[in-house]
Amino acid sequence: MKKILVSLxxxxxxxxxxxxxxxxxxxxxxxxxxxxxxxTPKKDIExxxxxxxxxxxxxxxxxxxxxxxxxxxxxxxxxPVNKKGGSGVVGYTYLKSKAxxxxxxxxxxxxSFYTQPIVGNSPFxxxxxxxxxVAHMVKDPVVIASNPARGFKNLKxxxxxxxxxxxxxxxxxVGTVSDDAIxxxxxxxxxxxNITYVPYDDGGLLHAAAIGGHVDLSVPSLAEGKELxxxxxxxxxxxxxxxxxxxxxxxxxxxEEGFKINHSQSRGIIMNPGVKPEVLxxxxxxxxxxxxxxxxxxxxxxxxxxxxxxPYDEYAKFxxxxxxxxxxxxxxxxxx
Amino acid sequence: xxxxxxxxxxxxxxxxxxxIVYSVIGVVCGVIIGALPGLGPSVGIAVLLPMCYGLAPIxxxxxxxxxxxxxxxxxxxxxxxxxxxxxxAAIMTTLxxxxxxRKGHAGKALGMSCLASxxxxxxxxxxxxxxxxxxxxxxxxxxxxxxxxLMVLGLTSIxxxxxxxxxxxxxxxxxxxxxxxxxxxxxxxxxxxVFGNVNLYSGIDFVPVAMGLFGIAEIxxxxxxxxxxxxxxxxxxxxxxxxxxxxxxxxxxxxxxTLLGFIIGMLPxxxxxxxxxxxxxxxxxxxxxxxxFGTGVIEGVAAPECxxxxxxxxxxVPMLTLGVPGSGATAIxxxxxxxxxxxxxxxxxxxxxxxxWGLVASMYLGNVILVCIGLGALSLFVxxxxxxxxxxxxxxxxxxxxxxxxxxxxxxxxxxxxFFGVIGYFFKKLQVPAAxxxxxxxxxxxxxTNLRQAMILERNNFLQVISHPIxxxxxxxxxxxxxxxxxxxxxxxxxxxxKNNEK
Numbered sequence: 001m002k003k004i005l006v007s008l009x010x011x012x013x014x015x016x017x018x019x020x021x022x023x024x025x026x027x028x029x030x031x032x033x034x035x036x037x038x039x040t041p042k043k044d045i046e047x048x049x050x051x052x053x054x055x056x057x058x059x060x061x062x063x064x065x066x067x068x069x070x071x072x073x074x075x076x077x078x079x080p081v082n083k084k085g086g087s088g089v090v091g092y093t094y095l096k097s098k099a100x101x102x103x104x105x106x107x108x109x110x111x112s113f114y115t116q117p118i119v120g121n122s123p124f125x126x127x128x129x130x131x132x133x134v135a136h137m138v139k140d141p142v143v144i145a146s147n148p149a150r151g152f153k154n155l156k157x158x159x160x161x162x163x164x165x166x167x168x169x170x171x172x173x174v175g176t177v178s179d180d181a182i183x184x185x186x187x188x189x190x191x192x193x194n195i196t197y198v199p200y201d202d203g204g205l206l207h208a209a210a211i212g213g214h215v216d217l218s219v220p221s222l223a224e225g226k227e228l229x230x231x232x233x234x235x236x237x238x239x240x241x242x243x244x245x246x247x248x249x250x251x252x253x254x255x256e257e258g259f260k261i262n263h264s265q266s267r268g269i270i271m272n273p274g275v276k277p278e279v280l281x282x283x284x285x286x287x288x289x290x291x292x293x294x295x296x297x298x299x300x301x302x303x304x305x306x307x308x309x310x311p312y313d314e315y316a317k318f319x320x321x322x323x324x325x326x327x328x329x330x331x332x333x334x335x336x
Numbered sequence: 337x338x339x340x341x342x343x344x345x346x347x348x349x350x351x352x353x354x355x356i357v358y359s360v361i362g363v364v365c366g367v368i369i370g371a372l373p374g375l376g377p378s379v380g381i382a383v384l385l386p387m388c389y390g391l392a393p394i395x396x397x398x399x400x401x402x403x404x405x406x407x408x409x410x411x412x413x414x415x416x417x418x419x420x421x422x423x424x425a426a427i428m429t430t431l432x433x434x435x436x437x438r439k440g441h442a443g444k445a446l447g448m449s450c451l452a453s454x455x456x457x458x459x460x461x462x463x464x465x466x467x468x469x470x471x472x473x474x475x476x477x478x479x480x481x482x483x484x485x486l487m488v489l490g491l492t493s494i495x496x497x498x499x500x501x502x503x504x505x506x507x508x509x510x511x512x513x514x515x516x517x518x519x520x521x522x523x524x525x526x527x528x529x530v531f532g533n534v535n536l537y538s539g540i541d542f543v544p545v546a547m548g549l550f551g552i553a554e555i556x557x558x559x560x561x562x563x564x565x566x567x568x569x570x571x572x573x574x575x576x577x578x579x580x581x582x583x584x585x586x587x588x589x590x591x592x593x594t595l596l597g598f599i600i601g602m603l604p605x606x607x608x609x610x611x612x613x614x615x616x617x618x619x620x621x622x623x624x625x626x627x628x629f630g631t632g633v634i635e636g637v638a639a640p641e642c643x644x645x646x647x648x649x650x651x652x653v654p655m656l657t658l659g660v661p662g663s664g665a666t667a668i669x670x671x672x673x674x675x676x677x678x679x680x681x682x683x684x685x686x687x688x689x690x691x692x693w694g695l696v697a698s699m700y701l702g703n704v705i706l707v708c709i710g711l712g713a714l715s716l717f718v719x720x721x722x723x724x725x726x727x728x729x730x731x732x733x734x735x736x737x738x739x740x741x742x743x744x745x746x747x748x749x750x751x752x753x754x755f756f757g758v759i760g761y762f763f764k765k766l767q768v769p770a771a772x773x774x775x776x777x778x779x780x781x782x783x784x785t786n787l788r789q790a791m792i793l794e795r796n797n798f799l800q801v802i803s804h805p806i807x808x809x810x811x812x813x814x815x816x817x818x819x820x821x822x823x824x825x826x827x828x829x830x831x832x833x834x835k836n837n838e839k
Contacts, residue, residue, distance in 0.1 A: 089537065121537060
């Protein structure tokens with residue numbers, strides 16, 4: 001009896017150790033890899049995901065790694081590591097702890113990369129002083145939607161109502177300093193109105209509240225809201241992006257409606273500061289190749305993400321503008 | 337009937353024997369992962385998701401459903417045998433399951449847990465099939481005011497867990513409420529009791545707390561060898577199953593628990609954990625053996641177990657009909673479904689009818705296989721108690737620390753588990769019950785969030801918050817449950833006095 005139990009325990013433990021993932025493996029020569037860059041990695045690369053498994057960032061990074069593996073784009077392994085907490089600050093802190101090995105550590109970014117430092121919850125800033133920018137991959141645009149019972153047909157209706165009833169309209173979003181909030185503040189400023197923000201910490205609950213009419217407006221991403229918009233449970237008012245969404249051709253963009261707001265969450269890749277240009281170029285080219293594959297384009301299309309690849313120099317400039325934008329609008333968040 | 341036709345369609349898709357194989361794999365893996373402390377259905381699905389990549393959708397679905405149900409049952413195995421709940425939904429199972437095991441009835445507790453889970457799961461699938469389109473809107477009727485009211489109701493169930501000393505129970509509950517408040521404020525972004533530590537920004541998750549409070553404390557206090565001698569006779573399957581008398585006591589609770597669990601599971605903000613709390617409380621209030629709850633009564637195991645499985649099914653309602661995940665595990669499941677090319681949402685049952693009904697059929701299958709494996713492996717599980725306590729404790733400790741690290745890939749979580757392990761040790765020595773603390777921690781965070789949101793929505797008018805129709809009814813119910821007894825006694829006293837005066 002004891003033997004059976006012991007062997008069962010050993011089996012379970014070895015399974016769990018195997019599941020914890022293999023460690024680094026030595027670099028192997030791959031046929032497809034271009035020898036163009038003057039720097040090539042000699043050992044495994046760590047890709048930090050500062051968010052939980054299953055989230056938007058996590059899915060994107062794992063897709064990137066999958067595409068790289070399938071197409072043999074990199075001679076070494078890239079290992080994803082989830083380090084969530086503090087809205088990304090824990091992950092970025094972990095990245096910085098790998099400064100000695102800075103050529104082999106990457107991290108992915110999203111809105112919180114810019115917002116957390118502004119609200120004082122992060123010891124570093126999203127600038128070249130603290131990070132190197134590698135590549136910008138996609139933008140996650142949203143649709144401004146309302147509950148059908150409200151009777152709004154487009155943004156102009158909303159603005160008209162808001163002008164007559166300041167503070168009464170309720171806009172639900174995830175988090176207090178997220179893109180959901182910033183788009184509202186931008187609209188408030190551009191249209192001269194006052195909509196009240198209701199923060200949620202759970203996207204699922206927010207959608208249920210939006211459908212149930214507990215909040216009047218919300219900004220689901222296309223992936224999140226497609227079904228609801230198509231079935232009529234939510235009315236799409238405007239698309240907050242450059243062009244109309246392919247899946248919602250009848251919905252005008254915010255700019256078309258006359259409101260100059262075009263902000264979406266951007267997802268990019270960063271590294272520790274002070275990485276040499278050859279290394280940056282290697283990674284930038286690598287991710288460019290990923291962005292050009294058919295699988296990536298399918299993935300972006302399925303997730304309703306806007307492909308917006310930017311190599312490292314362009315991304316650095318883009319990030320600077322983003323940061324300035326966030327700073328400007330987050331100053332409006334009420335603080336006690 | 338349309339329904340039977342659709343179900344037949346679903347089962348026909350399952351006709352392939354490979355599906356059964358995958359379902360079995362799913363259930364077994366789910367049970368093991370569920371049993372490991374700290375790892376629940378969400379982790380199970382996330383970990384085993386890569387295995388589904390290359391499979392045909394229906395095989396993958398069968399496996400995922402198997403994992404889901406297996407994990408819900410797995411959590412209760414360790415809860416009953418070693419007082420360490422494998423996941424939060426199993427915490428209530430420890431209250432009566434562990435005393436039963438100590439009395440030598442581990443098999444009965446495990447058997448009832450398995451059967452109650454399966455009954456709860458199967459009945460809720462039927463409810464899902466028949467009611468889903470009608471109640472899909474139910475989830476959307478609940479806004480912050482309604483959730484706040486529901487949480488208040490949930491908090492009243494703490495009174496049922498205080499055991500001998502209500503004061504100590506409330507002490508634990510208030511400590512739990514305090515811990516729930518740690519983190520960055522949702523509305524203003526102000527850090528509360530974070531002490532500048534980045535890891536505390538998102539607050540303290542209740543899973544490491546539960547593992548420390550229950551698991552580590554139990555190990556620290558239980559290092560002497562058990563005097564339980566399990567002889568071969570008592571390991572026959574017949575002896576291990578619940579008796580007719582047990583069923584007589586438990587069936588009504590299973591019925592009520594399933595209904596309650598399903599309804600609560602449908603609400604995105606509440607899940608299997610809250611369902612099991614409320615079901616246990618309801619069983620305690622309505623049972624004839626109410627005073628014996630906590631010492632090892634079989635319905636104290638049946639009620640939470642059927643409720644948490646019913647809640648898992650209930651959580652599928654908003655997920656499949658609205659595309660809104662009802663709980664953490666369904667969120668991951670939704671991700672898995674989307675990866676398989678299935679987009680849950682209002683048109684799920686019409687656009688992808690085959691997959692939809694195949695999914696429903698594979699849930700039935702999962703439950704059936706759970707019964708077979710659960711009961712078949714009963715004697716195996718019970719023999720775990722035969723292992724020398726010192727060895728068992730060492731293993732459990734290792735698993736707890738592993739589970740704590742696996743939660744967030746961070747030693748900080750391990751630190752939290754150990755910290756609360758120390759607190760749990762003192763709780764045990766001082767005879768302070770640990771369950772109220774975890775309950776208050778789980779509910780407290782949700783209560784605060786929803787109250788703040790409701791206040792914003794109602795422009796800081798609290799009276800408006802509680803006058804929403806659903807909120808008002810629930811709060812009235814909570815007041816009734818909390819003050820019912822004293823009010824009843826007062827009314828009886830008044831009548832008696834009147835009668836005496838009239839004489």
